[in-house]
Amino acid sequence: MSEAFSMLRLLTQARNEGTIVWLCNIGAEQYWHPQSRGIPDREEDRIVNRIEEMNLLLCRPQDVLILREQPDPAFLAELRRLGFDIPAILTVAAPDYQTPISELVLKDEGLLQQLKEKVQEIGQVYFMPYAVTMLEEEIAQICGLSLIGPSSETAAIVNDKILNRQMAEELQFPVSAGIVSDSLEELKKNYPSLKGASGKMILKEPYAASGKGLYIIESDEQCNALFARLSRLAARRPKHPWMLEQWVDKSADVNVQLFVQTDGTVDVFSIKRQVLNGTVYIGSQMPAVLDSEVIESFQAYGEAIGRYLHKLGYHGVAGIDSMISKDGVIIPIIEVNGRFTLSTYLSFIPHVLGNKKMFSRYFRVLTNEPVFYADLCKQLESEQLLYQPESGQGVILYTSGTLPNVSISGDERYMGRVFALIAADDWTEVERLSALLEQSINKLTDRMAVSR
Known part of the structure; x- marks a missing residue:
């Protein structure tokens, strides 16, 4: 990897330099620390995996973005209207909504060949995945890409909540009162002495993401019930580490x-x-x-x-x-x-929109009809909510693939998420637009309500 690589420089003042291959391989935790997932939620998996379109917010025109499928043309047109650059978009030959994308890439000889040809054409091509596991290392090695990121082993070590606490203690940073235990039995013994005045605590597993593996405890009764439930799981792995901290x-x-x-x-x-x-x-x-x-x-x-x-x-x-x-x-x-x-x-959006006050939020949506990007933008425009560069304020919908327009279950239920960015020159206007956006989304879901 080139010693000179600086993501900050290449995404701001040196946007015309170098070529980056981007890959949003959400779900890397399952490779770092394999655990039983239980029963998969196919609809949720589809939505999470299509979050990959957010990567377009970082791309330059000379870059390459790997996706499961091409984004809605209306979404790409909207990004261009707002001043974002659209890269070359490569898609896997056999997409599905559940298989991790890096596995799909490694099975796609045609796609791997395109990446090899890009390296042969340019020389050095950087590879920036969402996270580094052994799969992204393999893709980089096969194609001759310069992988930006740690080794998969180092990434696995760093994404450990217990190590994170030890890191804070070694750096002599303030930490919340807490303990690390090697087993649930040890945790039970230490719990009474750690309770703070409020009695509220949080129990953490070392490896989890997106709020999973976190348990909020607000009473002794709740704690006892949680320990009883976790004890059944602990029977299979008695030496499983836990971290218990006082709630702040x-x-x-x-x-x-x-x-x-x-x-x-x-x-x-x-x-x-x-x-x-x-x-x-x-x-x-x-x-x-x-x-x-x-x-x-x-x-x-x-x-x-x-x-x-x-x-x-x-x-x-x-x-x-x-x-x-x-x-x-x-x-x-x-x-x-x-x-x-x-x-x-979202971090580099100010380099496109300028010095704005911005607030991102998302809405879980369940409808009885598919919702498409162009239609939702049209609704926002009719309500004078859609972002206009001339006024410098409004709402930007920054994914299309997560919208409720695919029915995994085969019935008339469409589940999705609306990811929106509200921008304006002051926070009062951002709050006003955010409230109106929420009303707009509620009108949409009320109009397309799923009968239960």
């Missing part, structure tokens, strides 16, 4: 995005305020409405975390989840994601 009442959730270069240089390229529903990410506020000294603190924490990751052999994108307690204490590490996050894909 927060004034803000904050996400720090950074890129660790191979020489140890750390670029902190985005600090966002996060909106969560419990432990699940809902959206981002950009730029974060925080005091300047707080922003400076997160900048410094991000640089320190990046240097620590570099010592572990890590380089590439990392997303750090942090929080500020009600009494103003910054807890810099809740979790380190040694990969892209959904927040990463």
Whole structure:
């Protein structure tokens, strides 16, 4: 890999330099730490895997983006209207909605050959997947791509919540009161002594994503019921590690995005305020409405975390989840994601739209008819909500494949998610547009309600 590679530089002032192959391989955790998934949710898998279209928000015209299928032409046209660049889009020959995309790529000799030819034509071609597992390493090796990111072994180590806590302690960062236990039985013994004044706690498994593997405990009765349920699972793996922490009442959730270069240089390229529903990410506020000294603190924490990751052999994108307690204490590490996050894909939108106040959010939608991108944009336009470059405000729908326009179950139920970005010159207008957008989506779902 070239020592000179800087994602921040190539996505801002040097956008005409180099060629990047992008791949949004969401679900890498199953390769780092294989666990039983239980009964798969085919509809949910389809939606999550089609989030890959967010990658278009980062691409330059000379880049290559690998997707399951071509995006809705109306979506591409809208991105062009807004000033985004559209790369060459390659799709796998035999797409399906459940198989991880890197597995599909490795089965597609034609696609692999196209990537090889791109390397032969240009020389050095960078490869930036969402995350690095053994599959992306294999793709890079077969095609001669310069993989940007850590080894799959290092990525697996970094994406460990227990290591993340140990990292914070070694860096002498503030942490919430908590313990790490090697078994559920040990956890039960330690639980009474750890309860804080509120009694509210959070139990974490070391390897999980998107709010999974997190259990909020608010009473002894709830704790006993949870331990009883987990004990049945623990019978199969008695030496499974757990982490139990006192709940911290927060004034803000904050996400720090950074890129660790191979020489140890750390670029902190985005600090966002996060909106969560419990432990699940809902959206981002950009730029974060925080005091300047707080922003400076997160900048410094991000640089320190990046240097620590570099010592572990890590380089590439990392997303750090942090929080500020009600009494103003910054807890810099809740979790380190040694990969892209959904927040990463939004980080460079200001370089297209300019200095706007922006808020991203998404809506789960269930309808009895398919909903297509052009129709939803037309609805927003009729309500004067669709983003207009002339006014510099409005709503941008930044995926098409996640919309409820495919019925996996075969009946008249269409499940999907609407990913939207609200932009304006001030937060009052963002809040007004956000409220109107919610009303618009509710009207859509009421009109197309599924009878139960």
